[in-house]
Amino acid sequence: MFLRRKHSQKDDSDQRDSKVSELRTAIGPLSGRSAKYCTDACLRRYLEARNWNVDKAKKMLEETLKWRLTYKPEEIRWHEVAHEGETGKVSRANFHDHQGRTVLIMRPGMQNTKSAENNIRHLVYLLENAIMNLAEGQEQMSWLIDFTGFSLNTSIPIKVARDIVYILQGHYPERLAVAFLCNPPKIFEAFYKAVKYFLDPKTAQKVKFVYPKNKDSMELMKSYFDVEDLPGEFGGNGTLKYDHEEFSRLMAEDDVKTAKFWGIDDKPYHIANGNGHSAAEVAPEPAAPIAQRVS
Structure with missing residues (x-):
């Protein structure tokens, strides 16, 4: 046998x-x-x-x-979408899951703009960045979605959600390993029912609703993440405060790697600090080897 x-x-x-x-x-x-x-x-x-x-x-x-x-998603640069990320509504975590996958943290309650196109462009940029930072041989990423502060005022329109789902499923297939929706409020249920209509069944199975005070939820989270890494809002012991200036520096460095990988001759540009003043110049000079090719 x-x-x-x-x-x-x-x-x-x-x-x-x-x-x-x-x-x-x-x-x-x-x-x-x-x-x-x-x-x-x-x-x-x-x-x-x-x-x-x-x-x-x-x-x-x-x-x-x-x-x-x-x-041209590989040509999007952080300074073009940085204003969308000022509140940290989507960012790359500084830790990985148990499988070594890149982790994206999303905070829909921190929505700060109304432009559908810019929101999508910002997300696409971070998807490309997450892929560029995958470990060798790793093809998927994990999402942690924190619903603190979520309301109808901060939720994106259904049409925008549909467009995002189309891009994710159509152009980034099998990139998502799992998505944890942490402590979603009741008002989100109707929104999710509308969005779920557009989800492929395989994608829908990867979506997990978890609640920090629920034992089964926490056991599930522990099976994917080290509790010491996991931020408190997701039921862990870690802390993760979004620093826009620091994250901007990290993204600018990654932009150099991206340009080098795709063979793009980027011009130097300035990244702004939290006060909007020029903080540093970033040029496409030789960088450390990229962890994995985008595929």
């Missing part, structure tokens, strides 16, 4: 490798950033998202390549 299972696993692996080769042949020759984007790991994610149907994965991938050519 053990040998049969071992052979079955090898057969599955061989079949999936064959599907990757088939998809690569189907999309044809690529050049430039499209070629750099379409690694084997990337193709696997698109196949996984379409249940290993090559034709459907091909269509999905081609739509992403068209989107990336026009939207």
